[in-house]
Amino acid sequence: QSVLTQPPSVSAAPGQKVTISCSGSSSNIGNNYVSWYQQLPGTAPKLLIYESNIRPSGIPDRFSGSKSGTSATLGITGLQTGDEADYYCGTWDSSLSVGVFGGGTKVTVL
Amino acid sequence: QVQLQESGPGLVKPSQTLSLTCTVSGGPMSTGSLYWSWIRQPAGKGLEWIGRIYTSGSTNYNPSLKSRVTISVDTSKNQFSLRLSSVTAADTAVYYCAKVRAAAAVDYWGQGTLVTVSS
Numbered sequence: 001q002s003v004l005t006q007p008p009s010v011s012a013a014p015g016q017k018v019t020i021s022c023s024g025s026s027s028n029i030g031n032n033y034v035s036w037y038q039q040l041p042g043t044a045p046k047l048l049i050y051e052s053n054i055r056p057s058g059i060p061d062r063f064s065g066s067k068s069g070t071s072a073t074l075g076i077t078g079l080q081t082g083d084e085a086d087y088y089c090g091t092w093d094s095s096l097s098v099g100v101f102g103g104g105t106k107v108t109v110l
Numbered sequence: 111q112v113q114l115q116e117s118g119p120g121l122v123k124p125s126q127t128l129s130l131t132c133t134v135s136g137g138p139m140s141t142g143s144l145y146w147s148w149i150r151q152p153a154g155k156g157l158e159w160i161g162r163i164y165t166s167g168s169t170n171y172n173p174s175l176k177s178r179v180t181i182s183v184d185t186s187k188n189q190f191s192l193r194l195s196s197v198t199a200a201d202t203a204v205y206y207c208a209k210v211r212a213a214a215a216v217d218y219w220g221q222g223t224l225v226t227v228s229s
Contacts, residue, residue, distance in 0.1 A: 002156060033213035037157075044206055044222050045157065050215035088157055092214040098172045099147070099159040099214035 003028060004089055004102035011108040016079050020105045022072040022089030028100055032092045034072040036065055039086045039104075048087075049074065081109050112136040114207050114220035122201075122227050128194040132207030132220060133187075140165045140185045145210040148181060148192045150203040151222075158203075162210055163190055197227045 005023040012018045022034065034052045037045035047056055049065035052072060064075045072089055089102040118130035132146070139146065147162040161171035163181045171179045175194070183190040194201060205225055209218040 033215065035213070035215035037216070044219040045216070046219075047215065047217050050211065050217070051213065056217065090157070090214060090216070096173055097170045098161065099149075099210070099216075101157040101159070104156045 002103040003093060003096070003100035004091070006087075006089060006102035006105045008103070009106045009108065011110055012079050013110045014079055014081065017075065017077045018079060018107060019076075020074045020087055020089075020107070022074070022102050024070050024072075024091065024100075026070060027095035028070075028091045028093040029067065029072055030070040031094060034065065034067050035090045036063075036072075036074045037088045037090065038083075039088065041085075045088060076107070079107075079109055083107055084109050112209055112218045114209065114218055116205060116207050116220045116223040118223065118225070120224055120226060122197055122225060123229050124198055124227055125196055128192070128197050128201065128225055128227075130192045130205055130207070130223065130225070131189055132191070133189050134209070135188070138185070139183070139188050139190070146181075146183065146190045147208045147210045147216065149206045149208055149216070151206070152200075152203040159214075160192065160194075160205075162214075199227050201225070202227045 036049040039045040052067040053065045086104045093100045113135045145162045148160040163169045178195045180193040204222040206222045207220040208216045
């Protein structure tokens with residue numbers, strides 16, 4: 001059971017938009033920045049968003065992040081077949097004193 | 111560009127100790143206020159933080175693993191290490207070493223190494 005809650009899967013047609021939610025509590029998302037990761041099959045995760053809404057260099061602006069209260073959201077616009085992957089949210093949990101992740105969301109491009 | 115590479119046995123017997131080393135290249139580990147972490151992922155499952163270490167040597171461990179985990183750092187070799195004792199089949203996973211910026215954002219990952227616990 002993950003500390004952060006994500007939907008198991010989302011899907012949309014090419015060119016459409018998907019959003020992935022990440023729900024936590026005051027000890028994690030509520031008082032810390034959120035990061036988002038993309039994991040393609042057989043590879044290590046890749047940082048997409050940090051500090052809740054900042055894209056590292058090289059990440060296209062089709063990916064966006066936001067946070068409100070104890071929840072965060074990753075948005076992907078202009079969906080491409082190459083976006084099919086598992087997506088994870090993560091943050092620091094101040095009560096546990098450790099990083100925590102969501103259970104992951106599989107994005108399918110129909 | 112920071113690069114990380116895990117090394118260590120791919121097979122560990124139950125009740126023994128899993129030991130992995132992460133070698134960091136692309137610059138000295140001690141530059142800046144940096145954290146270094148171990149994260150694991152069982153096959154078909156999600157990511158799990160094991161713990162992190164500052165270059166000063168202070169650590170934070172996952173409470174569920176704390177009694178069995180030790181993370182150490184050797185900045186002279188640009189390496190940090192993981193030891194997980196009394197392993198069981200539940201510890202079988204891909205183990206990643208990682209560089210972490212503030213708020214637990216992992217900006218660099220190793221390629222991962224599969225460790226199987228089996229007799």
